[in-house]
Amino acid sequence: DTEVTQTPKHLVMGMTNKKSLKCEQHMGHRAMYWYKQKAKKPPELMFVYSYEKLSINESVPSRFSPECPNSSLLNLHLHALQPEDSALYLCASSQDQNTIYFGEGSWLTVV
């Protein structure tokens, strides 16, 4: 069964806070992704890691900082966010960069 686990499920943070979103997969997938999804929109790609190296950064502001500590883990560090950054943040993984499997997402509210 495919499973991508994200924590926390909900996060409320102030604009001066530093927080992190975490993602874990145990499927041996070599690629991991962060997406951002606003209400009633499709997910938008932010970052791609392939073999633990950052391969794609979709011109994401530096207040979002990804990290891939090992092949199973992916973090998204958040600092000095704006209210418009409030969204659902989705982690995903893929073995072949063709079929991607999503986690349940982390709902972020910036106040």
Added chain:
Amino acid sequence: GNSVTQMEGPVTLSEEAFLTINCTYTATGYPSLFWYVQYPGEGLQLLLKATKADDKGSNKGFEATYRKETTSFHLEKGSVQVSDSAVYFCALSPMNRDDKIIFGKGTRLHILP
């Protein structure tokens, strides 16, 4: 460039009705095609996929056939249930694996009891 166009929603149907959600694509070569479903408050789940022309993907009573001649991948279900209420995204993965996956805008489906 690559693109996916799916029918605008919301689509409202009665339980046990027949469902079709249209999806057409533009891409070079032979992309892989997907349908994802997003239930309220949840992430996206892979519903079905097809990787080559004339392939039929199926899952949970849903089906879609990869039609190269019409560049389409329409989602169908013979008898919908209230629990099928969700947002459905058609998606395309280009032949070049370095290119990102393209999502349609999503179609919201409401099933009335």
